[in-house]
Amino acid sequence: MQNLIRALLGGSMLVLAACRPNVQELVQQPAVGDVYVVQFQPPGSPKPQFYLYRVQTVRPDAVELAAARQPVPEVPATPPAPGTFSTTLETYTRAQALELLHEQRGDVNHARLVEVMR
Secondary structure (H helix, E strand, O other): HHHHHHHHHHHHHHHHHHHHOOOOHHHHHOOOOOOOEEEEEOOOOOOOOEEEEEEEEEEEEEEEEEEEOOOOOOOOOOOOOOHEEEEEEEEEEHHHHOOOOOOOOOOOOEEEEEEEEE
16 A cells, blocks of 8 residues: 555656746746756866846846845755845846856856756
């Protein structure tokens, strides 16, 4: 009986994971409060770090992001409180936001958006 329950729960988790939009889809359909997780690794650093950006405003042609006040050593389990972020906004066109998914040529920090927390 326990094996049956485990099998059913495992199957349910696969279905839920399959239904969750991927990172690119979430960037293409941003929502206020989304948190973009950007992984980077400064030269000489042994481990990657993460910078968080909160979607503050969504417009048809652009999004405005507020950067976290400081990087974090690992991805948080839940989106951080709005007070974690700066009040200064950076505007990205929708195309520029999609470019965050890929490391840019010449970027010594190897930064790229790896997750969207919704």
